[in-house]
Every structure is written in structure tokens, then in C-alpha cells.
Amino acid sequence: MADFSGSDLTCLRGERLVFGGLSFAARSGDAIVLRGRNGAGKSSLLRVMAGLLSPRAGQICWDGENILEDRIGHQARLQYLGHQDAVKPVLSVRDNLRLWGQMRGVDDLDGEIDAALDALDIHHLSRVAGRYLSSGQKRRTALARILIGQSDLWLLDEPTVGLDRESCGEVARLIAEFRARGGIVIYSTHIDLDVDAPTVLDLDEFAIPMVEWLMEHPEMDGSAPISAQEAAQ
Ligand SMILES: Nc1ncnc2c1ncn2[C@@H]1O[C@H](COP(=O)(O)OP(=O)(O)OP(=O)(O)O)[C@@H](O)[C@H]1O
Numbered sequence: 001m002a003d004f005s006g007s008d009l010t011c012l013r014g015e016r017l018v019f020g021g022l023s024f025a026a027r028s029g030d031a032i033v034l035r036g037r038n039g040a041g042k043s044s045l046l047r048v049m050a051g052l053l054s055p056r057a058g059q060i061c062w063d064g065e066n067i068l069e070d071r072i073g074h075q076a077r078l079q080y081l082g083h084q085d086a087v088k089p090v091l092s093v094r095d096n097l098r099l100w101g102q103m104r105g106v107d108d109l110d111g112e113i114d115a116a117l118d119a120l121d122i123h124h125l126s127r128v129a130g131r132y133l134s135s136g137q138k139r140r141t142a143l144a145r146i147l148i149g150q151s152d153l154w155l156l157d158e159p160t161v162g163l164d165r166e167s168c169g170e171v172a173r174l175i176a177e178f179r180a181r182g183g184i185v186i187y188s189t190h191i192d193l194d195v196d197a198p199t200v201l202d203l204d205e206f207a208i209p210m211v212e213w214l215m216e217h218p219e220m221d222g223s224a225p226i227s228a229q230e231a232a233q
Pocket residue numbers: 013014015016018036037038039040041042043044045
């Protein structure tokens with residue numbers, strides 16, 4: 001039974017404190033849905049969870065080990081789907097999936113690609129170059145990618161953007177199948193996705209006004225006067 005948790009996380013983007021004091025916990029088969037207004041930090045949190053962005057404070061652990069101690073090992077266990085579909089325009093859909101599969105060192109790649117194309121109902125597009133795909137078809141291709149190779153954790157940033165209503169149902173079904181195999185899914189969405197009993201993590205509850213945060217962390221206040229001794233250091 002895998003265990004993925006974060007404690008007392010603070011995230012800074014640029015000079016802005018996005019959220020603070022955020023904790024979460026998930027075990028095999030769990031789903032967490034991230035909610036919050038635009039700019040609340042859902043994408044930032046997913047990037048922190050993926051180890052692509054370091055938190056300003058707090059830590060994230062997989063089975064008790066800080067993910068930053070072994071970023072490569074963490075990335076091998078997860079599939080991250082960001083806003084960008086990252087579909088190469090000159091490669092066919094099949095070759096895009098082949099490239100991703102090769103990067104993950106997948107063995108039976110052709111078999112896995114066929115299964116992923118079927119699951120996303122894009123077999124008919126397998127020889128079409130990325131540049132000719134519609135935005136929904138690109139999103140389906142990106143979703144097919146997360147099915148290739150073994151993974152224990154899906155981090156999905158608005159997975160249904162650009163998809164028609166029927167495809168949203170397919171995404172919910174894929175999530176259910178992954179959870180049934182023991183996977184952990186954390187996703188952001190602005191629509192209601194038919195996922196069974198996800199834990200809701202509302203980022204709006206963790207927004208901290210900058211001024212309040214600077215009072216707790218005066219060392220981060222670039223506008224505060226510093227002593228002559230500190231200036232000399
Ligand atoms: N690369 C970056 N550099 C600096 N600030 C950033 C960067 N990316 C995002 N931000 C800022 O971080 C904050 C959180 O953005 P984020 O994209 O995580 O929010 P979100 O909840 O996913 O928003 P949305 O619902 O609009 O997708 C925003 O204020 C944004 O301007």
C-alpha cells in the first residue's frame with residue numbers, strides 16, 4: 001500500500017506567495033481533486049507534487065521518503081499531465097507515444113501503444129502527424145501517453161480541457177480503472193468529473209495574504225531595513 005503525503009507546504013511563484021500551510025495525504029486507490037479560483041495554485045501544487053518545483057517550506061513524501069531526495073525515482077513512478085499536451089507536431093500520434101514510451105523504458109511498446117490508442121479511441125489517428133490534430137485530439141493523445149508504462153501516481157492538470165462530453169466520461173473511467181489497480185490520482189478541474197468520492201482540496205483555503213506571511217518570515221522581506229552588521233555580511 002503506497003502512501004503519498006505533503007505537510008505544511010508553502011509555495012512561492014516569482015515573488016508571490018501562492019499558498020501556505022497546505023497538507024494532504026493519499027493512499028493507494030485514492031483520488032484528490034484540486035479546486036480553487038484561477039491563480040489559486042492548483043497547477044503549482046501539481047508541479048510541486050511532481051518534484052518539478054520545490055516548495056518554499058514543507059515537504060512531500062512517498063512511503064515516508066522526501067521526493068526531493070530521489071527526484072528521478074519519483075518521476076519514474078508518476079505520470080504528469082500539464083496544460084501543454086507536448087505533442088510533437090512532426091511525429092505521428094503513434095510515434096509520439098513511441099517516443100514517450102522509449103523515454104520510460106517500456107518493454108512491449110507496440111502492444112501498450114495499441115491498448116492506449118484503443119482506450120482513448122484514437123486508433124484511426126495513429127498515422128496522423130501531431131500538427132494536423134484538433135485540440136481535443138491532441139489532449140486525447142496526451143492522455144494516451146499516461147497509460148503507457150507502469151505508474152503509481154497520476155498528476156493531471158485539467159485533464160478534460162478541450163474534450164467533448166463523451167470523452168470526459170472516458171477520462172473518469174480511466175481514472176476509476178487506475179484507482180482499482182491501486183493507483184493514486186490527483187487532478188485539478190473546473191468541471192464536475194464523474195469520479196467516485198474524491199477528497200476535495202480547496203486551494204482557496206490556503207491562500208495567505210503576503211503581508212501576513214512576511215510578518216511570520218521577516219527574513220524574506222526585501223523592503224525591510226537591515227542592520228549595519230547584516231549589511232556587512
Ligand atoms: N512561471 C511562473 N512564474 C511566476 N509566477 C507564476 C508562474 N506560473 C504561475 N505563476 C503564478 O502563480 C500563481 C498560481 O498559478 P497557478 O497556475 O498555479 O494557478 P491555478 O490555480 O492552476 O490557476 P488556473 O485555474 O487559472 O489554471 C498565479 O498567481 C500565477 O500568476
